[in-house]
Structures are given as structure tokens and as C-alpha cells.
Amino acid sequence: MRYPVWRPAVFACAASLPLYWLYLGWQFALGPDPGKVLVDNLGEGALVLLLLTLSMTPMQRLTGWGGWLAVRRQLGLWCFTYALLHLSGYLYFLLGGEFSRLGEELRERPYVLVGGLGFVGLTVLAMTSSRWSMRRLGKRWKKVHRLVYLIVILALLHMLWVVRADAARWFLYAGIAMALFFLRVPAVTKTLASVRSRKGRGE
Numbered sequence: 698m699r700y701p702v703w704r705p706a707v708f709a710c711a712a713s714l715p716l717y718w719l720y721l722g723w724q725f726a727l728g729p730d731p732g733k734v735l736v737d738n739l740g741e742g743a744l745v746l747l748l749l750t751l752s753m754t755p756m757q758r759l760t761g762w763g764g765w766l767a768v769r770r771q772l773g774l775w776c777f778t779y780a781l782l783h784l785s786g787y788l789y790f791l792l793g794g795e796f797s798r799l800g801e802e803l804r805e806r807p808y809v810l811v812g813g814l815g816f817v818g819l820t821v822l823a824m825t826s827s828r829w830s831m832r833r834l835g836k837r838w839k840k841v842h843r844l845v846y847l848i849v850i851l852a853l854l855h856m857l858w859v860v861r862a863d864a865a866r867w868f869l870y871a872g873i874a875m876a877l878f879f880l881r882v883p884a885v886t887k888t889l890a891s892v893r894s895r896k897g898r899g900e
């Protein structure tokens with residue numbers, strides 16, 4: 698097993714947060730609308746995990762340490778789990794389990810549709826994240842997983858629609874996403890690799 702220390706640490710952090718929020722809700726410590734706070738926290742958590750997943754490859758290129766890539770898949774799967782909990786929380790707390798209202802919701806709140814598209818994309822990535830899928834898809838695997846950029850854009854658009862007036866956090870996440878997109882530009886990737894090899898040679 699490679700880098701075993703990472704896995705339980707990431708697991709413990711990612712699994713304990715939703716449990717902690719659930720506990721706070723149980724203790725009436727999440728304000729007058731705990732369901733909404735829980736849904737918001739899970740949505741924001743999914744976005745943070747998405748950006749963390751996207752930052753693993755540039756970190757590996759910058760430092761040359763393969764450990765970053767070892768947790769990339771784990772973080773991606775946690776992002777999917779948070780998004781699934783976020784969606785479940787929305788259906789249970791905000792929609793009250795009335796699925797017949799979904800059509801009306803999609804008409805009145807288009808951001809729900811945008812979030813839904815992002816979730817479909819995350820589902821595709823989660824379902825094709827195994828080594829078996831990697832082997833089966835071959836070169837197409839990379840192409841499929843480029844979907845992550847579209848998902849980031851959809852998630853940011855979805856969030857902006859919700860937070861609108863209080864957009865400071867949104868600008869922070871959008872700025873991080875832009876920086877991560879920039880680090881994937883081929884010319885920048887090459888520069889990072891040459892900086893690392895020069896450092897490695899002690900120049």
C-alpha cells in the first residue's frame with residue numbers, strides 16, 4: 698500500500714465534518730433553520746473538496762512528490778459524497794420530500810438545475826474513477842475526466858446564484874479555481890516541470 702498515512706487522515710477529516718454538523722443540528726446549535734445550514738455547509742464542503750482534488754496534480758508537478766496523486770481519487774470521491782448528502786439534504790429538509798414540487802422548483806430556481814448538472818458530472822467521474830475504468834477507457838479516461846473543469850464552472854455558477862449579495866466567499870473560490878485552471882495551461886505546466894528539475898539539480 699502506498700502512502701497509508703494519508704488515507705485514514707483524509708477519511709477522518711472528511712467523515713467527521715458532516716457528523717459534527719449533524720450533531721450541532723441535534724443540539725439546536727445551527728440557528729433557527731438547521732436544515733438549510735446543513736445543506737449550505739455540505740454544498741460548500743463539496744466545492745472545497747472539488748478544488749482540493751483539482752489542486753493535487755499541480756502540487757505533484759511542483760514538488761515531484763507522488764503522494765499528492767495518491768489522495769486525489771479519495772478527495773474526489775469525498776466531493777461526490779458531500780454533493781450526494783447536499784442533494785439528499787435539499788430533498789429532505791428544503792423540499793420536505795415532496796418530489797412533485799421538483800418541476801416547480803426547477804422553473805422558479807434555475808440554480809437547482811445548474812447544481813443538478815454538476816451532480817450528474819460528478820456521478821460520471823465517481824463511476825469512472827476506479828483502476829478498472831482507467832484501464833478500460835485507456836486514453837479516453839483523461840478526456841472524460843476533463844469534465845471536472847465544467848463541473849467547477851457549474852458549481853461556481855450555482856453558488857453565485859445562491860449567495861448573490863454576500864459574494865465575498867464566492868470570489869475567493871472563483872479566484873482559486875482560476876489559479877488552478879491557469880496551472881493546467883500547457884506552457885505553465887512545462888515551466889513548473891523545468892523549475893522542479895532545475896531545483897532537483899541544485900541550480
Ligand code: HEM
Nearest residue numbers: 737740741743744780784787809812813815816852856859
Ligand atoms: C442536484 C444537485 C444539487 C441541488 C438540488 C442543489 C441545491 C442547492 C440549494 C437549494 C442550495 C441553496 C440552499 C439555501 O441556502 O437555500 C444550494 C447551495 C449551494 N450548493 Fe448546491 N445543489 C446541488 C448540487 C451542488 C453541487 C454539485 C455543488 C458543488 C460541487 C453544490 C454547491 C453548493 C454551494 C457552494 C452552495 C452555497 C452554499 C452557501 O450558501 O454557503 N451544489 N444548493
